[in-house]
Amino acid sequence: MKFKMIVAFVDDHKTAKVLDAARAAGATGATVINNARGEGVSRKKTFFGLSLESQADVLLFVVESHRAKSILNTISKVAAFDEEEGSGIAVLLDVEEAVGVAHQIQALTHKVDIDS
16 A cells, blocks of 8 residues: 655644544544744744744644545645645655554554445
């Protein structure tokens, strides 16, 4: 089975909503790395001249290749990446090999059998 990795940098207040949407789109789980910091093309500033950066989470999804694009599009829509400047970014990467995903494949196979 082929896999892809989605790496999403999401405002921390949107993390739960993005995780729920990704699961509904076919993701079987994610790794969340809290308290990341990012900087876009232009820095956000307060009236004191201090930089104002919101906390972000890094979400890592290893997903089946045939589900990857749909999950990526769902994440983008829910997180409003294209509508709100500085709201985050997501990238899709090829996974050459993956270990530790056998239980996910079995769970998916079992779910398909039950649903059929």
